[in-house]
Amino acid sequence: MLPKGLFAAALVLSxxxxxxxAQTLTDEEILERFLIQREAYxxxxxxxxxxxxxxxxxxxxxxxxxxxTESIAAETSVSEAPAEDSGAVVVAGTDPAPDAGGGxxxxxxxxxxxxxxxxxxxxxxxxxxxxxxxFDYDSASIKADQKPVLEQMCRVxxxxxxxxxxxxxxxxxxxxxxxxxxxxxxxAEEVKRRLVSDCGIEPARLEAMGLGERFPKVTTDPAASExxxxxxxxxx
Numbered sequence: 588m589l590p591k592g593l594f595a596a597a598l599v600l601s602x603x604x605x606x607x608x609a610q611t612l613t614d615e616e617i618l619e620r621f622l623i624q625r626e627a628y629x630x631x632x633x634x635x636x637x638x639x640x641x642x643x644x645x646x647x648x649x650x651x652x653x654x655x656t657e658s659i660a661a662e663t664s665v666s667e668a669p670a671e672d673s674g675a676v677v678v679a680g681t682d683p684a685p686d687a688g689g690g691x692x693x694x695x696x697x698x699x700x701x702x703x704x705x706x707x708x709x710x711x712x713x714x715x716x717x718x719x720x721x722f723d724y725d726s727a728s729i730k731a732d733q734k735p736v737l738e739q740m741c742r743v744x745x746x747x748x749x750x751x752x753x754x755x756x757x758x759x760x761x762x763x764x765x766x767x768x769x770x771x772x773x774x775a776e777e778v779k780r781r782l783v784s785d786c787g788i789e790p791a792r793l794e795a796m797g798l799g800e801r802f803p804k805v806t807t808d809p810a811a812s813e814x815x816x817x818x819x820x821x822x823x
Contacts, residue, residue: 621821727773741786760809772797
């Protein structure tokens with residue numbers, strides 16, 4: 588019998604032919620990881636305290652983003668060898684947040700103390716919060732049966748005092764680099780939208796980022812289905 592608070596079913600992407608077990612954590616375990624992540628980011632920024640194995644990778648932002656006109660099913664319908672890492676990353680910022688003087692604070696200013704928009708934090712597996720969310724075929728719409736996953740993330744976020752979460756979309760290696768960057772961003776943005784609209788999380792606490800195929804979960808097989816995932820990090 589599974590412990591209380593632990594999901595009984597593994598979450599898989601709708602396009603998988605063979606179910607793959609997802610990362611399953613209790614609310615308390617996720618919250619603990621978020622607090623450790625924030626502590627690690629603070630240690631990297633200040634040089635004080637344990638960094639917990641956190642490393643910061645600087646990535647290049649594309650000069651321009653190609654229109655997303657291809658089928659979103661490309662990551663599962665196209666089979667091609669992974670291309671050389673382009674170093675590209677696509678970021679969607681948070682909505683402006685009010686400052687003490689009644690003006691607005693940009694995402695860059697909000698996140699400056701943790702990590703800049705062109706930097707990605709890489710964490711050891713035991714501190715990652717990776718969630719496998721199913722999307723409708725050929726769409727960035729989250730499948731209806733994924734509501735419990737989003738509800739869990741909502742509970743944890745509301746229970747924490749983390750100021751800024753980063754939602755990081757990842758794909759497998761099928762499809763072009765640029766297409767996968769856009770695909771992963773669309774899906775990360777949809778997760779953000781649902782957390783705001785359905786759960787009431789403040790938009791200023793969420794940042795969506797598309798990382799495409801550049802950080803596979805299964806490094807020995809970039810095309811593995813496990814590489815299609817959404818990762819959450821607590822930046823500040």
